[in-house]
Amino acid sequence: MSKISDLKTVMDRIKDGNVIMIGGFLAVGTPEGFVDAIVEKGTRNLTVIGNDTGFLDKGIGKLVVSKQIKKAIVSHVGTNAETGRQMNAKEMDVELVPQGTLAERIRAGGGGLGGILTPTGVGTIAEEGKQKMIINNKEYVLELPIRAEIALIKAYKADKKGNLVFRATSRNFNPLMAMAADYVAVEAENIVEVGEIDPDEVMMPGVFVDAIVLAKQPAIDEVKGGA
Amino acid sequence: MSKISDLKTVMDRIKDGNVIMIGGFLAVGTPEGFVDAIVEKGTRNLTVIGNDTGFLDKGIGKLVVSKQIKKAIVSHVGTNAETGRQMNAKEMDVELVPQGTLAERIRAGGGGLGGILTPTGVGTIAEEGKQKMIINNKEYVLELPIRAEIALIKAYKADKKGNLVFRATSRNFNPLMAMAADYVAVEAENIVEVGEIDPDEVMMPGVFVDAIVLAKQPAIDEVKGGA
Amino acid sequence: MNSREIIARRVGQEFKNGNLVNLGIGMPTMVANYVPEGVEVTFQSENGIVGMGPVPPKGQEDPDISNAGGQPVTILPGGAYFDSCFSFMVIRGGRLDITVLGGLQVDEKGNLANWMVPGKIVPGMGGAMDLTVGAKKVIIAMEHCAKDGSPKILKKCTLPLTAKEEVDLIVTEKAVIQVTKEGFLLKELGPGVTVDEVKKATGAELIVSPELKEMEI
Amino acid sequence: MNSREIIARRVGQEFKNGNLVNLGIGMPTMVANYVPEGVEVTFQSENGIVGMGPVPPKGQEDPDISNAGGQPVTILPGGAYFDSCFSFMVIRGGRLDITVLGGLQVDEKGNLANWMVPGKIVPGMGGAMDLTVGAKKVIIAMEHCAKDGSPKILKKCTLPLTAKEEVDLIVTEKAVIQVTKEGFLLKELGPGVTVDEVKKATGAELIVSPELKEMEI
Numbered sequence: 006m007s008k009i010s011d012l013k014t015v016m017d018r019i020k021d022g023n024v025i026m027i028g029g030f031l032a033v034g035t036p037e038g039f040v041d042a043i044v045e046k047g048t049r050n051l052t053v054i055g056n057d058t059g060f061l062d063k064g065i066g067k068l069v070v071s072k073q074i075k076k077a078i079v080s081h082v083g084t085n086a087e088t089g090r091q092m093n094a095k096e097m098d099v100e101l102v103p104q105g106t107l108a109e110r111i112r113a114g115g116g117g118l119g120g121i122l123t124p125t126g127v128g129t130i131a132e133e134g135k136q137k138m139i140i141n142n143k144e145y146v147l148e149l150p151i152r153a154e155i156a157l158i159k160a161y162k163a164d165k166k167g168n169l170v171f172r173a174t175s176r177n178f179n180p181l182m183a184m185a186a187d188y189v190a191v192e193a194e195n196i197v198e199v200g201e202i203d204p205d206e207v208m209m210p211g212v213f214v215d216a217i218v219l220a221k222q223p224a225i226d227e228v229k230g231g232a
Numbered sequence: 233m234s235k236i237s238d239l240k241t242v243m244d245r246i247k248d249g250n251v252i253m254i255g256g257f258l259a260v261g262t263p264e265g266f267v268d269a270i271v272e273k274g275t276r277n278l279t280v281i282g283n284d285t286g287f288l289d290k291g292i293g294k295l296v297v298s299k300q301i302k303k304a305i306v307s308h309v310g311t312n313a314e315t316g317r318q319m320n321a322k323e324m325d326v327e328l329v330p331q332g333t334l335a336e337r338i339r340a341g342g343g344g345l346g347g348i349l350t351p352t353g354v355g356t357i358a359e360e361g362k363q364k365m366i367i368n369n370k371e372y373v374l375e376l377p378i379r380a381e382i383a384l385i386k387a388y389k390a391d392k393k394g395n396l397v398f399r400a401t402s403r404n405f406n407p408l409m410a411m412a413a414d415y416v417a418v419e420a421e422n423i424v425e426v427g428e429i430d431p432d433e434v435m436m437p438g439v440f441v442d443a444i445v446l447a448k449q450p451a452i453d454e455v456k457g458g459a
Numbered sequence: 460m461n462s463r464e465i466i467a468r469r470v471g472q473e474f475k476n477g478n479l480v481n482l483g484i485g486m487p488t489m490v491a492n493y494v495p496e497g498v499e500v501t502f503q504s505e506n507g508i509v510g511m512g513p514v515p516p517k518g519q520e521d522p523d524i525s526n527a528g529g530q531p532v533t534i535l536p537g538g539a540y541f542d543s544c545f546s547f548m549v550i551r552g553g554r555l556d557i558t559v560l561g562g563l564q565v566d567e568k569g570n571l572a573n574w575m576v577p578g579k580i581v582p583g584m585g586g587a588m589d590l591t592v593g594a595k596k597v598i599i600a601m602e603h604c605a606k607d608g609s610p611k612i613l614k615k616c617t618l619p620l621t622a623k624e625e626v627d628l629i630v631t632e633k634a635v636i637q638v639t640k641e642g643f644l645l646k647e648l649g650p651g652v653t654v655d656e657v658k659k660a661t662g663a664e665l666i667v668s669p670e671l672k673e674m675e676i
Numbered sequence: 677m678n679s680r681e682i683i684a685r686r687v688g689q690e691f692k693n694g695n696l697v698n699l700g701i702g703m704p705t706m707v708a709n710y711v712p713e714g715v716e717v718t719f720q721s722e723n724g725i726v727g728m729g730p731v732p733p734k735g736q737e738d739p740d741i742s743n744a745g746g747q748p749v750t751i752l753p754g755g756a757y758f759d760s761c762f763s764f765m766v767i768r769g770g771r772l773d774i775t776v777l778g779g780l781q782v783d784e785k786g787n788l789a790n791w792m793v794p795g796k797i798v799p800g801m802g803g804a805m806d807l808t809v810g811a812k813k814v815i816i817a818m819e820h821c822a823k824d825g826s827p828k829i830l831k832k833c834t835l836p837l838t839a840k841e842e843v844d845l846i847v848t849e850k851a852v853i854q855v856t857k858e859g860f861l862l863k864e865l866g867p868g869v870t871v872d873e874v875k876k877a878t879g880a881e882l883i884v885s886p887e888l889k890e891m892e893i
Contacts, residue, residue, distance in 0.1 A: 006477055030723045030724075030746075030760070031723075031742070031746035032746070033723070033740065033742045033746065034740070056760070057800070057802075079800065080800055080801060080802050080803070081799060081801070081802040082798070082800050083799025084746070089798065089799075092798065093795075099798075101798070103801050103802075103803070103804075103805035103806055104722060104760070104764065104801070104802050104803040104805075104806060105722075105760075105763075105803060105805075105810075106806070107760075108759075108760040108761040108763075109345070109761060109764070112548070112761050115548060116547070116548030116551055117351060117550075117551030117553060117592075118336070118349055118350055118372075118551070119350065119367040119368075119370065119372030120348070120349045120365075120372070121340070121347070121348050122346030122347045122348070123344075123345055123346065124344060124809045125768065125805045125806045125809050126805050126809075128837060128839070129805060129836065129838065129839065130837075131801070131805060138347075138374075140346040140347055140377075141346075141376075145346030145347070147349075147365075149367060150367075161740075164537060168539055170432075171432075171757075173431070173432065173738065173741045173751070173757050174721075174723050174724050174725050174740060174741055174742050174743075174757060175739075175740040176724055176757055176758065177723055177724050177760045178759070178760050179759070181759060181760060181761050184548060184552055200536030200537060204400070204508075204510070204534050204538045204539045205397075205398075205540050207539035207540070210541065210549070211537065211539070212479050212509055213549075213554060233693070233716060257506045257507075257525075257527070257543070258527075258529035259529070260506070260522070260525045261523070284583070284585075307583055307585050307586070308584070308585040309582060310580075310583060310585075311529065316581065316582075319581065320578075326581075328581070328583045328584060330584050330585075330586070330587075330588035330589055331505060331543070331547065331584070331585050332505075332543075332544075332546075332547030332588075332593075333589070334543075335542075335543040335544040335546075336544060336547070339765070342765060342769050343764070343765030344769045344770060344809075344810060345768070350551070351593075352551065352588045352589045352592050352593075353588050354623060355570075355620060355622070355623025355624070356588060356619065356620045356621065356622065356623065357620075358588060388523075391754060395754060395756055398540075398542075399523045400521065400523040400524045400540050401504075401508050401526075401540060402522075402523040403541065404506055404507050404542060404543045405542070405543050407542050408542060408544050411765060411769055412769075426753050426754040427753030431727070431751050431755045432757050434756035434757070434758075435542075437727075437756040437766070438754065439718065439726055439766060440766075440771060
């Protein structure tokens with residue numbers, strides 16, 4: 006059962022008002038082809054979960070500029086002035102979450118946990134409205150799981166069953182998000198046959214993946230030192 | 233700064249009464265050389281955290297037979313009759329923890345979390361004495377982190393900085409335990425130079441590892457299909 | 460056909476194309492041999508493997524490749540290994556379609572007891588508590604009665620529970636019984652078994668399905 | 677030597693052999709250039725890299741290898757990559773020796789504010805809240821005063837906090853100040869700077885160390 010799909014099939018799943026996770030860290034490891042296709046499609050009122058809102062012309066930032074995001078749940082927006090403008094003008098809602106907490110909340114959503122207790126954010130705005138608990142004389146904030154309807158992630162290599170390999174720091178949030186959504190679409194730089202990825206090399210088993218789309222631009226293997 | 237060490241140095245760290253995590257799953261991926269050395273040393277009153285108590289002659293079971301364990305925190309003891317006997321005779325204390333919860337508790341201990349909420353064990357003995365919480369209309373048990381003074385783990389390959397690669401199902405609890413102890417010693421089947429393991433191939437970065445000891449028996453690479 | 464084969468064959472029929480399946484230790488492991496033709500399922504085991512293949516021929520075992528029972532297995536092309544924490548994220552995270560487990564007792568609320576008999580045998584729960592809570596469908600594969608002939612399918616479990624209200628289906632050599640809000644629904648009979656025989660061997664009320672039939676195995 | 681270089685040089689002296697260090701975005705990143713000779717430290721960045729090497733020569737950047745500021749970096753032999761969740765387990769889990777961050781305000785309890793100015797600029801906390809809570813030693817590397825000359829080292833922070841009571845050391849171009857239970861301890865002066873100058877530029881009481889000396893940079 007091959008999971009190879011195409012951009013149109015993936016885009017057909019994305020509707021106005023969806024909650025979408027998008028991988029990447031300051032646009033490193035962001036599935037730019039998927040982002041461009043959403044911009045083109047013009048889907049509106051999206052809730053987007055990601056590490057940051059990228060740049061005006063790169064990463065999640067393109068969806069900010071095109072005003073398709075109703076709410077962003079991210080750890081950082083400082084590299085995209087338009088996010089700040091829309092946030093101040095109350096055109097977009099931004100929930101800022103400490104980066105490690107964001108990662109753990111996505112993981113909890115993916116792993117069926119009801120939440121995690123983290124020391125991060127104690128005594129700051131980040132704890133506001135949240136339950137706090139003292140465990141072994143130390144204060145922790147209870148952080149709740151996040152899931153999405155759709156996760157759009159980027160991989161370096163995928164086999165046709167959806168087993169994924171990420172590369173260098175483009176891994177970041179991608180494997181976490183692949184676990185935490187009802188429908189997971191992967192933009193892969195390389196697609197290989199089943200059996201070509203060693204079982205110990207797999208970073209995300211295909212059981213979490215629903216659709217694989219070959220990235221538009223071919224992998225620049227001269228730059229990346231070969232597959 | 234090489235972390236290559238020897239069995240004696242690691243054993244010198246282990247004292248009566250220590251809390252020790254030992255990797256492996258029914259003796260697959262257990263550092264048998266370390267276990268044998270503890271038996272030989274005769275350290276007593278140990279608290280041992282592991283997936284199971286192995287067999288009479290394999291894995292953690294050898295420490296049960298030699299009566300060196302005061303308390304075992306494990307998910308399963310059914311493959312070692314001596315554990316059952318000592319448990320019933322109240323010679324050893326056994327805390328049974330659901331396997332997924334044990335894994336998450338060790339991870340929480342390693343990652344600085346105060347605990348996690350899991351649906352596992354709700355309505356069973358496993359929830360007794362624990363706080364329960366309702367999140368989004370679903371019941372969860374609050375499970376607390378576990379750490380150890382020492383973790384003894386098994387790796388397939390280590391470089392001299394302690395970067396580790398595990399193999400097949402011998403991975404199991406080993407990487408989790410490597411994060412959750414004050415002193416982490418690795419029994420490695422193969423030791424290679426720094427730089428020989430690709431940064432994307434590393435399953436556990438060396439920052440968590442304190443000592444590496446070459447496994448006594450050479451890797452049976454014919455059986456294992458080569459390094 | 461012996462009881463175990465009847466059970467294993469019938470459980471295999473529950474698998475749908477593309478399912479991710481976990482088989483418990485013991486009899487459930489046998490089900491791997493009875494996946495219906497044309498159905499492709501992926502087996503995972505909680506010790507950290509997905510895409511598990513059959514037991515290797517004698518002499519070709521790899522000491523690093525085993526299932527959760529510690530038995531040597533193989534891995535199929537497209538399989539993957541991972542650590543124990545990740546393994547249970549798959550299990551609890553909603554991607555595991557079916558878990559097949561053995562049982563000591565199941566009651567009409569769907570409660571399961573299969574991990575200890577106080578004072579007698581306490582093997583531990585292993586991964587069973589996580590599997591029952593996590594899998595979309597929990598199938599209990601067991602002989603209908605205990606060795607002493609006493610019923611294992613009860614109004615209320617008397618042994619310590621593995622999971623509360625998680626069992627979906629019970630498959631024995633005598634019957635296929637679904638756990639419903641109204642109670643146990645008897646859907647199929649074992650080869651040559653009568654409704655009365657099932658009722659006598661069961662310690663709870665049974666609703667007999669209007670579509671009751673004999674297992675087609 | 678300009679202010680930034682003074683600060684970066686002095687922070688580098690805090691590194692001990694074998695330390696695992698995280699450098700924040702901006703000025704803290706400069707510290708990588710001033711690790712004292714003979715001291716071997718390992719740099720990690722929260723986007724998922726340990727064993728980070730210097731910025732690559734122009735034209736040799738790899739688009740998949742960057743630091744948490746999005747800048748191209750390299751990886752040294754013995755380095756490793758991992759996902760964001762794992763990255764913060766390293767950070768919160770007790771294996772990160774030092775984090776060097778910039779600051780808007782630090783107060784005498786060791787509170788830090790460095791992630792927003794309400795109504796003006798709200799870049800977000802990124803990984804700073806986790807880093808301050810997780811690292812064994814939190815060093816704030818910043819210019820002593822704000823651009824308008826107002827003090828950033830205060831009795832009590834007025835901006836929203838990044839972390840409560842986590843700062844260990846402040847290094848500015850004018851002074852090295854340790855956060856102690858008794859308050860700010862002035863330990864070292866910047867090149868040519870007097871105690872009075874530091875006091876004037878600081879919005880909190882300073883305890884002058886009996887061993888006060890000029891930075892040796």
